[in-house]
Amino acid sequence: MDTRENRCRILDAAARVYALLGFRGATTRRIAEAAGVNEVTLFRTFGSKEALIAEALRARATSQSAPLALPADPQDPERELTAWAAAHLAELRASRALIRQAMSDMGERPEVAPCVASGWSAADAELRRYLVRLVECGFVDAPRPVTGPTLARYDDVFAGGAMLMAALFSDAMGRDMMPEMFPQPADRAPVLYVSLFLRAVRCRPSREEAPAARTGDGGPRPRARRRAS
Amino acid sequence: MDTRENRCRILDAAARVYALLGFRGATTRRIAEAAGVNEVTLFRTFGSKEALIAEALRARATSQSAPLALPADPQDPERELTAWAAAHLAELRASRALIRQAMSDMGERPEVAPCVASGWSAADAELRRYLVRLVECGFVDAPRPVTGPTLARYDDVFAGGAMLMAALFSDAMGRDMMPEMFPQPADRAPVLYVSLFLRAVRCRPSREEAPAARTGDGGPRPRARRRAS
DNA sequence: CGGGAGTGCAAGTAAGCACTTGCATGGAAA
DNA sequence: TTTCCATGCAAGTGCTTACTTGCACTCCCG
Known part of the structure; x- marks a missing residue:
């Protein structure tokens, strides 16, 4: 032994x-x-x-195993994000009881939370990196701010990502408590949340419309091409 | 005594x-x-x-006090929903510790959850009723399904509402555990979540633009007129 | 082979915990 | 005034809990 x-x-x-x-x-x-x-x-x-x-x-x-990696080169955000969201949701569900205990222990033992939330945090970071890539590949418009910090450019898409993470967290934590509040089937939830997210950040659906963004920093020129075709 | x-x-x-x-x-x-x-x-x-x-x-x-009522006659969804979301979020925050305990007790005492989640459930119902009104007032498009249950018409907007509820829940439960995952200031969160939600469901911003929807599908509005005469 | 490390078993310690019991007091109602 | 009800105080009961102690056994290494 x-x-x-x-x-x-x-x-x-x-x-x-x-x-x-x-x-x-x-x-x-x-x-x-x-x-x-x-x-x-x-x-x-x-x-x-x-x-x-x-x-x-x-x-x-x-x-804790690292979260599922999202592609370095986005091709199909909906498919990629759906698979990723499904994996993250499965992980949250597997850790549900532990997360819940840690949350209830926040008052008495606040040091527990970081241990339990590390996977969550890593997934959030991974999603953020992917969202930056979506913007830079032209899937999502995010004009550079004239003034202010460069990262402010991503505030909107990050907020959407936060909402997606929130939906996954809430689904994992709340579904068995309040089943009527989650009418969509459990296995359909990632599809739905990702779909809503993509709409909220006005993501283009495929790469065919994205290459135009490579020619420059984005703006009027890519739009003009889209009108032509 | x-x-x-x-x-x-x-x-x-x-x-x-x-x-x-x-x-x-x-x-x-x-x-x-x-x-x-x-x-x-x-x-x-x-x-x-x-x-x-x-x-x-x-x-x-x-x-438990009833959730803040949303207007029977929507005028400005963004303003109305933001105020409502702020109130709901405040309520969730006030009940946070209790909700957390109930969640951690789901294994041993599942009967606790409904007691703790009743306010949450009522708020969800109130939001759904409002969303139906948004659709029927023409703020949100939701074509009647050719076949299938009538309520399937609202599936999409309900899914968006579920995501808004999820964001509020997650913010209330998770912000102190994972502050870096909630970069927006706490008092700005409702504004942001509502904004994203309205985009996700493609809600028109005001009543002035709602009549334009009549020329679109020509569905409910013409029928409403016939009934009036 | 002997010694050390790791582990099990059993008994025990002190404190905590839900709950009980007996007595006493105060206030309200008849 | 008497009685009843609600409550406090104090002591107690039996069980649980984190933890300790002493002894014994097994295994591995020098």
Whole structure:
């Protein structure tokens, strides 16, 4: 029996029991049972229940797999984003109980939240990078501001992205609580949210209309071509 | 000291302590202290801690104030929805801790969720009614389906409404957990979410432009006239 | 082979927790 | 005035909980 493997098993069990029953409900007896070890081993290995759960959640954040990557070169935003959104939603659903516990623990244990939300944060960053690419490939109009910070250019499309993330989060967290508020079938939700998002940011549907943006910084010239064709 | 008033005070205290510390953390000692009564009074009045908290949450659902009403006759959807969204968001924020506890308790105590989400549900219904009015007043296009249920006409605008609700929910629940995911200032959030929503559903901005829709599909408006004469 | 590390088992400790019981007090109603 | 009801106080009960301690066993390494 490898000690490191045992240690990992305890950490995993702690995170699981915490997700199910919260901090107080995650008794050391329950954790030990879930890990298949003797209760005293928890204390020998981690010192205290508090330390064990804290480390379990940190370990989880560290081992969290990176979010599905979005293409470096956008070709079909709707298809790409739908697949991505579906993957992100699945991840949120898989982590739902844990996220919920962390949220309820915000008052007493605020340090838990970052551990639990790291995947969420990474997905948000990935989406933002993709949205920048959408703008720069001409799928989405985002005129450069005459004054102000350069990134203000993306404020609008970022806000739309935030709304898409919000919809996915809300669907994952709220659907079983309030089923009537999510009438669309669960497996159709990403399609719908992405569709609405693309409309909100006025995204062009395909690359055929996007190449015109390469000729320059965008503006009147690409539009003129679109009228011609 | 009025007995009924005492009873209400205990119920209120129970809901508050539950919101702060969850079911297990809401010890009868803490509830009694928060209510300013003796611990034994809780048992004399409610029989058990479980019954007390259940009743406290039911009482809260019953006493929940109705959501801000949206106008029966839409005039300026952006303004109207923004005010409404701001009110709803404020309500969600005020109830945040309680909602979070209820969510984390979904596994062990699923009956808690409906008590906590009743305000949310009412707001959702109110928004849907308003969206129907937007469609029927010509602010939003929603062609009647040739076949299928009549309500399928509103699926798209309802989906957008769901996304708006999701954004508000997510903002209320997630902003303090993940501040970098909500870069827009908190007080600007409703404006932004509503703006995006209106774009997603292609809502006309004002009543002046609504009559132009008549020349479009020539659907509901001409019929309305015939009925009038 | 001996020693050390890791672990299980069992018993135990001190505190916490939901809840009970007995007595006393105050206020309201008959 | 008496009685009843609601409530407080204090002590208590039995169980749970995080954690400790002592002993024993197994495995691995030098």
